[in-house]
Amino acid sequence: MNAPVIGADLARRDAGDKLRGRTRFTIDRAAAGMLHAAVRRADVASARIVSIDTAAARAMPGVRAVVTAEDAPGRYGVAIADHPLFAVDRIRFHGEPLAAVAADTFAQARAAADAIVVELEELPAAVTMAEALAPDAPEIHPGWADYEELFPGGKRAGNVAWEATVERGDTDAAFARDDVTVVESTFRVGRQNQTPLEPRACVASFEDGRFHIETSTQVPWAVRDTTAKLLGIAPSDVRVTVPAVGGGFGLKFEFAVEPFAALLARASGRPVRLVNTRRDEMQTALCRENAEIRIRSAVTDEGEIVGREAVVLMDCGAYGGETPFLTTMTAHTLGGNYRLGSVKLLSTAVYTNTAPTGAFRACNGTYNTFALERHTDEICAAIGMDPLEFRRRAVIGNRSLGSTGQVFEGDVLAPMLDRMAALKARTPSREADADGRLYGRATVVGTWFIFVGPSAATVNLNPDGRVTLVTSGVEIGSGSMMQALPQIVSDALGLQPADVTVRAADTDAAGYDVGIGGGRQTVSLGAASTAACAEVKKKILNIASDMLEADPGDLELADGHVSIAGIPDRKVSVAAVAARAQVSTGPISGNGAFTGPGTAAMPGCAAGHMIEALDLPVFAVHDCEVAVDPDTGHVEILSYAVVQDVGRAINPRAIFGQIQGGVVQGLGYALHEEITIDAQGRIRQQGFETYHVPLAPDVVPVEIDLYEGAPSIGPLGTKGAGEVPILNVAAAVACAVSNATGARVQQIPLTPPRVLGLIDGTEPAPDLSHIDPDWSANRLG
Amino acid sequence: MPVNLVVNGEERAVAAPPLTPLADVLRDTFFLTGAKHVCGEGFCGACTVLVDGKPAVSCLTPVGLLEGSEIRTVELLADPSGDLSPLQAAMERHDAVQCGMCFPGILMSLTALFETDAAPSRDTVRTALAGNICRCTGYERIVEAALSVCQPEAAQ
Incomplete structure (x- = not known):
């Protein structure tokens, strides 16, 4: 018997070429006769467009095509179709595209784009959510009421792009009880740039009336459909293929550069390359949104949360994009972790005159978990209960109600807290390393979920007895396409992972898929692949039953052979079965499909939500030790530990790699990564000199314990493992720093100046006067 | 010219x-x-x-x-038709690679380090990588793999 492939730490098939520098990412691709493109962007945050004159640019050397808003009539959106490709009549953010140019060289394209004459009339801008929600705020989308709604149910008005609410039980009665302590907290977080090393990039061509776009994306089908919508063409006229992607982290979960390159390819008749510069990426990345949070809870002395109310404002920037969709998640992140007797949550996406925000690993979850866990520690201080004891008592368990009224299955968080206690017990504390600095430690919990949704897979059994897996899955670095899926497929068919060829994503070859993100690929693509394998296996056994003269029900498929159960010598190879199929049934293949079951909320609890309840919850427990230098405000992470709910680990070592990497991204978010915007709506950080991501000397090895066995609808009981590692990090660090300093941490990142201010008592609390303390007053009428 | x-x-x-x-x-x-x-x-x-x-x-x-x-x-670093170099092989063996964009630079920084210091400490390796951003891995496994080449015993 060959060793089992599920649970094996197998290497990844793409490592060799990546280490040789041979892998050709999108930025490394070139086509004969290829042109280079540049985009002309707005340099004000809010203006009326008087005129755009491209005549001079068109006459410049090397210029082959110039395209503008007239060439792209459609509007894009996830919840609301509010977003044109180029600004139409009005500029809504600094950096908004106005025109695009293709030329023989990039320098020529850049020069011509800069030579386009733009006449503007500046308009008042609202660059913060407080400004956008003020009674006299400039209306960023005067035509908001006429936009096509792509998803029903969200309330909208003026600068409120989307409103989602949760209402379960009577919070008024809960807060009025005379046996509760009421604790109120406020928080504010800034934006985080995903910063994959490969910028958004594509090469587009137009042949035989169809577009072919080779692009660095997580969502080939969304690129296909969005490009078609913006250009006003049929989606089937767009083919998207995806080579190895140099990191995504959510940045590449929406269209980006593709429609510009497609238009220019059609206009010029030549392939067109468009690659964002780092400056473009800093200016236009769909950052994790800045958010403002007011939360209050009514809690008994025994630690029972009888009522909770919260308002979360999420800055979607000038256009909605993913952010209205992400308002949904507040119900399950800020509304997660703990049993709530009654709850009201308001999650609002607010338009501002800033670059649009979007998805970033554990979107919405990172800051809501920061807020919830800091609030929880403030509750513990108010009622005088140990924070770990409070969490043991209050976390969601078997049959607990979620905020929207779904019923959770299984005790998961409580045993994970025990596992963290055991991990801490066997790992010596690093308190001595604080060496005179302020020492703090915290253990925090987090709730996340797998964003399931539709996936399709085809498995072809080839005449040599090996298989090809055809999906729209993309390898963005996480290993799901290079490790998890071939392990799942080979296990299902009694083969070795090396026997499984993984077809790169091609929307002409594979069925629809939501995309790579939300921790979904191992679950959704894995489930679709498993279903495809079941069909292949059935066909293999049918043919083998003729060859072995045995009933298919008596046959076993393992180690590349079909054998009769109990008579291992009576066997035929899968290759022989595949060869026989060529002359009996024709080649063997199987198709599989999967989608989320659509777990329901309690009727009437959730409004404006695109997901009412969690199909596949995931939990995490993190622990962190910090040392805070009282003279400089510098925070050093002394130790970091994670217990993560993974369902079943297909490749444990690959998951460890995801956890180490996700935690380090979270440390950047907690300690120093922040995109800030000036009064003119300009993003201040224009590169790595001013936007600091963690470097090798900054990090610690993360101690990890994988929690297996929690209920899961995933294949083999698996859950996605790559999204969730970043979820609790800001919470863990903030709670530990709060414990070290005795100060109330209400904002991240915890940069040295902010931490010094906390120690000195000079750090101001966030001004959230635009969020009414009366929960209901914040809702749209 | x-x-x-x-x-x-x-x-x-x-x-x-x-x-x-x-x-x-x-x-x-x-x-x-x-x-x-x-x-x-x-x-x-x-x-x-x-x-x-x-x-x-x-x-x-x-x-x-x-x-x-x-x-x-x-x-x-490696013969195009031959095996990976010991440093590349260590990265593969430790499953250090994720998206892979940073590795060409990281491997050259480490190559330069090993040519001047055949047995660097963990801190020296981390410092040598301070100019190479990796957004995927959180660095530790890269450091482990590098140490396994120059200090096979210490990395066990």
Whole structure:
């Protein structure tokens, strides 16, 4: 018997070429006769467009095509179709595209784009959510009421792009009880740039009336459909293929550069390359949104949360994009972790005159978990209960109600807290390393979920007895396409992972898929692949039953052979079965499909939500030790530990790699990564000199314990493992720093100046006067 | 005037304007696309190559200053038809690679380190990588893999 492939730490098939520098990412691709493109962007945050004159640019050397808003009539959106490709009549953010140019060289394209004459009339801008929600705020989308709604149910008005609410039980009665302590907290977080090393990039061509776009994306089908919508063409006229992607982290979960390159390819008749510069990426990345949070809870002395109310404002920037969709998640992140007797949550996406925000690993979850866990520690201080004891008592368990009224299955968080206690017990504390600095430690919990949704897979059994897996899955670095899926497929068919060829994503070859993100690929693509394998296996056994003269029900498929159960010598190879199929049934293949079951909320609890309840919850427990230098405000992470709910680990070592990497991204978010915007709506950080991501000397090895066995609808009981590692990090660090300093941490990142201010008592609390303390007053009428 | 270089052991002449970044020459003229153009400002290290044995960010290195220089890129580390180098093999064995964009630069920074210090400490390895941004891995496994090459016992 060959060793089992599920649970094996197998290497990844793409490592060799990546280490040789041979892998050709999108930025490394070139086509004969290829042109280079540049985009002309707005340099004000809010203006009326008087005129755009491209005549001079068109006459410049090397210029082959110039395209503008007239060439792209459609509007894009996830919840609301509010977003044109180029600004139409009005500029809504600094950096908004106005025109695009293709030329023989990039320098020529850049020069011509800069030579386009733009006449503007500046308009008042609202660059913060407080400004956008003020009674006299400039209306960023005067035509908001006429936009096509792509998803029903969200309330909208003026600068409120989307409103989602949760209402379960009577919070008024809960807060009025005379046996509760009421604790109120406020928080504010800034934006985080995903910063994959490969910028958004594509090469587009137009042949035989169809577009072919080779692009660095997580969502080939969304690129296909969005490009078609913006250009006003049929989606089937767009083919998207995806080579190895140099990191995504959510940045590449929406269209980006593709429609510009497609238009220019059609206009010029030549392939067109468009690659964002780092400056473009800093200016236009769909950052994790800045958010403002007011939360209050009514809690008994025994630690029972009888009522909770919260308002979360999420800055979607000038256009909605993913952010209205992400308002949904507040119900399950800020509304997660703990049993709530009654709850009201308001999650609002607010338009501002800033670059649009979007998805970033554990979107919405990172800051809501920061807020919830800091609030929880403030509750513990108010009622005088140990924070770990409070969490043991209050976390969601078997049959607990979620905020929207779904019923959770299984005790998961409580045993994970025990596992963290055991991990801490066997790992010596690093308190001595604080060496005179302020020492703090915290253990925090987090709730996340797998964003399931539709996936399709085809498995072809080839005449040599090996298989090809055809999906729209993309390898963005996480290993799901290079490790998890071939392990799942080979296990299902009694083969070795090396026997499984993984077809790169091609929307002409594979069925629809939501995309790579939300921790979904191992679950959704894995489930679709498993279903495809079941069909292949059935066909293999049918043919083998003729060859072995045995009933298919008596046959076993393992180690590349079909054998009769109990008579291992009576066997035929899968290759022989595949060869026989060529002359009996024709080649063997199987198709599989999967989608989320659509777990329901309690009727009437959730409004404006695109997901009412969690199909596949995931939990995490993190622990962190910090040392805070009282003279400089510098925070050093002394130790970091994670217990993560993974369902079943297909490749444990690959998951460890995801956890180490996700935690380090979270440390950047907690300690120093922040995109800030000036009064003119300009993003201040224009590169790595001013936007600091963690470097090798900054990090610690993360101690990890994988929690297996929690209920899961995933294949083999698996859950996605790559999204969730970043979820609790800001919470863990903030709670530990709060414990070290005795100060109330209400904002991240915890940069040295902010931490010094906390120690000195000079750090101001966030001004959230635009969020009414009366929960209901914040809702749209 | 063409600039004469030795690139991965081969004498080459480059006719590009003298201010052309070495990264562009390597990628666009010699099709050595291992070195990545990621920030163009010398902060990320993804374009790191060795110039006369020293690590250099090729995006900020004008080719006009390189007359007679010896350039080594990631493509030189292993024979194209042979095995990975010991350092590359260690990265593969430790499952250190994720998206892979930073590795060509990281491998060249480590190659330079090992040529001057055959048995660096963990802190020395971390410091040597301070100019190479990796957004995926959280670095530790890269450090472990590197130490396993120069300190096989210590990395057990």
